[in-house]
Structure formats: structure tokens, C-alpha cells
Amino acid sequence: MPLTLVLLLIVAVCLLFVMVDAFVNLHEWLLRIHIGRWQERNVWQQAVERKAKEWLRHAPTVRQTAQNRLVLWDIIRGKYRNSTIQTWQDAGLLLGLGQVSAVEYARLHPDALNVRNVMPEDLLLAYALKKSECLNPQVEVKMLEQFQNVKEQGTIYYRPWVKNVRFVDTLGMVLPFLHACGWDDLAKRQMEEYDKAILNGVFPAHAFNLETNLPMGVFDWGRGIGWYILALIETADMEGQNERIMKLAKALLPHQKVDGGFGCFVFNPQSRMEASATVLIGLLFLCAYEQSKDATFLDAARKTEKALMKATRRNGAVDYCQGDTYGIGYYSQIFSVMPFVQGLALRLSKKIDSFDGEA
Numbered sequence: 001m002p003l004t005l006v007l008l009l010i011v012a013v014c015l016l017f018v019m020v021d022a023f024v025n026l027h028e029w030l031l032r033i034h035i036g037r038w039q040e041r042n043v044w045q046q047a048v049e050r051k052a053k054e055w056l057r058h059a060p061t062v063r064q065t066a067q068n069r070l071v072l073w074d075i076i077r078g079k080y081r082n083s084t085i086q087t088w089q090d091a092g093l094l095l096g097l098g099q100v101s102a103v104e105y106a107r108l109h110p111d112a113l114n115v116r117n118v119m120p121e122d123l124l125l126a127y128a129l130k131k132s133e134c135l136n137p138q139v140e141v142k143m144l145e146q147f148q149n150v151k152e153q154g155t156i157y158y159r160p161w162v163k164n165v166r167f168v169d170t171l172g173m174v175l176p177f178l179h180a181c182g183w184d185d186l187a188k189r190q191m192e193e194y195d196k197a198i199l200n201g202v203f204p205a206h207a208f209n210l211e212t213n214l215p216m217g218v219f220d221w222g223r224g225i226g227w228y229i230l231a232l233i234e235t236a237d238m239e240g241q242n243e244r245i246m247k248l249a250k251a252l253l254p255h256q257k258v259d260g261g262f263g264c265f266v267f268n269p270q271s272r273m274e275a276s277a278t279v280l281i282g283l284l285f286l287c288a289y290e291q292s293k294d295a296t297f298l299d300a301a302r303k304t305e306k307a308l309m310k311a312t313r314r315n316g317a318v319d320y321c322q323g324d325t326y327g328i329g330y331y332s333q334i335f336s337v338m339p340f341v342q343g344l345a346l347r348l349s350k351k352i353d354s355f356d357g358e359a
Contacts, residue, residue, distance in 0.1 A: 035319060036310035044309050045349045047316030049097070052346050055339045056093050056101055057108065059086060085324050087112075087121040088173065092340030094128035096347040102132030115142040120158055120173035127177035127234070144181060151183065155190045165216065165328075166194060167207045172227030176234035184238055191231065191240070202251040203266075204228040207328050217328040220267035222277025225252075229284045236287055249288035249297060252281055259310060260303030264322050264331070272335065275311055275321040278304050279344045286351050298355055305352055308345050313337075318345045 038044040090112065094102050105112070106129060113129075114122050126143055129135040150156060156174050158167040171194060178187040197208035197215040206217025206224050217224070225248075232245050255266050261278045263271030282304030289297035311320045321341045323332030 031313050034314045038309045038312055048346050051316035052093050052097055052342045055342060056105055059089055059339045060337055087125050089339035091125040091128040093343035096343030099132040102129055102134040106134045113139055115139055118143050118146045120170045123177040124173040127180055130180050151186050155193050164210045165207050168204045168224045169227045172230035175231040179235040179238055187235060202247050220265045222262055222264045222266050222274045223322060225266060226277050226280030229280045233283055233287045242291055245287055249284050253300060256300055259307050261307030273307060273320055275308060275318050276341045278307050279341055279348050282348045302352060305349055318342050
């Protein structure tokens with residue numbers, strides 16, 4: 001092959017990579033034009049719901065990679081999209097949309113749940129379906145069968161290749177389902193085990209090592225705290241959870257930003273507002289308000305909703321959700337949309353509606 005042709009081919013490939021990167025970044029920029037210009041709650045809520053229903057059929061990709069360069073290379077290597085990430089995205093949508101949408105989802109995705117090799121995120125999706133009475137009882141039995149060995153004395157790990165490490169993500173993904181199925185002994189053991197990785201009896205570390213009993217990662221990762229919150233609020237009637245809910249809600253109040261949001265690293269006031277932390281902390285505040293009737297928590301929850309409104313694109317998509325992590329201590333620099341947050345934002349807003357006239 002002539003040298004000139006080889007050089008032209010190399011230039012063409014380089015241009016293709018550059019064009020894909022440019023397209024991805026330009027597309028994101030265009031969608032953010034006029035972001036956050038929502039004035040009326042009900043109009044915003046309807047837009048969020050429309051987008052959530054749209055994504056239930058065709059969800060956007062939540063990227064596995066943590067950078068905006070060489071996107072085409074990530075796609076070619078199969079590193080751009082991860083099916084396990086998409087599973088908990090669907091779960092979040094269903095937790096916000098409710099039973100009608102869950103019935104539709106079960107019809108459209110009859111094989112959405114992995115019953116041969118169940119992972120924690122599968123349990124979260126199973127919980128969302130079970131909560132709406134859409135989970136096939138036979139599927140539920142098959143999923144639980146895989147955890148019979150740990151029911152008596154063990155705890156559920158996140159991945160088989162790190163059996164000695166427990167992640168805060170796992171709490172949010174598995175506790176709601178275990179509790180809903182009546183497996184409270186395992187749910188409580190899973191929660192109490194994680195007390196070894198709690199700072200000042202309140203803030204959870206990203207993970208901890210069972211062999212050393214030492215925490216791993218940071219204590220103020222926003223979505224990590226969010227996963228912990230999801231475990232708490234979905235099992236609020238379980239022994240010991242009320243105390244945890246109130247302690248965490250009180251401890252988080254001083255870290256709320258002026259605009260009502262919470263940072264991707266909660267303790268750092270300079271960290272950018274992150275939507276998944278904000279929405280889950282908002283739901284925690286509502287749970288704390290239900291328990292205490294302290295108007296401070298309801299006011300704080302309403303502020304989180306306002307922060308989410310400011311982070312919502314003109315098409316109704318909630319933005320500024322941090323991308324998926326790719327290791328303990330390795331946090332994504334990508335902030336974009338995320339179906340998981342979309343559904344929970346809708347849930348937060350509708351729950352706030354139920355307190356109209358209070359406080």
C-alpha cells in the first residue's frame with residue numbers, strides 16, 4: 001500500500017475519532033441551552049414525568065467510562081455501555097413512575113431480570129417490580145434461592161471477585177428487596193455489618209474490607225450516601241432504621257448548599273451540585289419529617305426540589321448526575337442525565353405534593 005494512502009487512512013481515522021468526540025460534546029452543550037428555567041412546579045413535574053416514561057421504553061446510555069475523549073474507541077472496545085448500570089437505571093424509573101408503568105415495563109421487558117446469576121442491581125429492579133405487584137412469584141423464588149447459603153450467617157457481596165469487600169451500593173440495592181420478601185434477619189445483618197464503616201456513627205464510607213475491618217474510599221461521596229439513604233428509607237419500619245434516619249438527616253442539614261442542592265462530595269462546599277445525592281437526600285428529609293414533624297426537614301426537602309428544577313434541561317431531563325464509579329476512590333468526572341435520578345426526582349416531587357398546606 002502506498003505511503004500516501006496509509007497517511008490518508010490514518011488522518012481519516014483520526015478525524016473520525018475527533019468528529020465523534022465533537023458530536024458528543026456539542027450535543028450535550030445544545031441540550032443544556034436554557035437549562036433550569038422552570039418557574040412552576042407542576043409544569044416541571046409533568047415534564048420530568050414525560051421524560052421518565054419515554055426513557056422507560058428507550059433509556060439513554062449511562063456511560064461506563066469517565067472521560068469525554070476517544071469516545072469511539074470506548075464504543076469499539078465495548079467499554080461505553082454496561083448492562084448492569086442500566087439495570088439500576090430502570091429500577092429508579094419504576095420507583096418514581098409507579099404501578100401502571102411497572103406493568104408496561106414487565107410486558108416490554110419480560111427477561112429484564114437475570115435469574116441465573118443474580119447481582120445486587122437485579123435485586124433492586126426486582127424490588128421496584130415487587131413494590132408495584134408486577135414481579136413474577138416464580139422469578140422471586142429463583143432469585144432468593146441463590147442467597148439461601150448466606151441467609152443464616154453470611155452477607156451479600158457486590159461482586160464475586162471482591163468477596164472480602166462490602167460496598168455501600170449493595171445496601172441500597174439489596175436491603176429493600178430482602179425486607180419486602182421478609183428476610184429481615186439478613187437485611188439487618190447486612191446493615192449492622194456496615195456500621196464498621198460509618199464515620200461518627202453517621203456517614204458511610206464507599207466500602208470496607210471484611211478482613212481488616214477498615215473503611216475504603218471516602219465518607220462524603222454524594223451518591224454513596226444516597227445508596228445508604230435508599231436502604232434506610234425503603235426499610236424505615238425495620239428495627240433501628242428510624243434512629244439512623246434521624247441522625248443522618250440532622251447531620252446532612254448543615255451541608256445543604258444555598259441553592260438547595262448537595263455536592264458530589266458532600267463535605268466539600270466547593271464541589272459541584274450532584275443530582276443523585278440531592279434527590280436521595282431530599283427523600284431522606286421527607287422521611288425524617290414524617291417521623292418528627294419538624295418543619296426544618298420539609299423545608300430542606302423543598303429546597304432540594306428547587307435545586308433539581310435548576311438542573312433540569314428544557315426537555316425535562318434532570319442533569320448533572322455524576323457518572324458511574326469505576327473503582328474505590330475513582331469517581332467519574334462526567335455529569336449528565338441518568339434515568340435512575342429521573343425517576344426518583346419524580347418520586348420526590350410527588351411526595352412533596354402530599355404535604356401541601358403543611359409547615
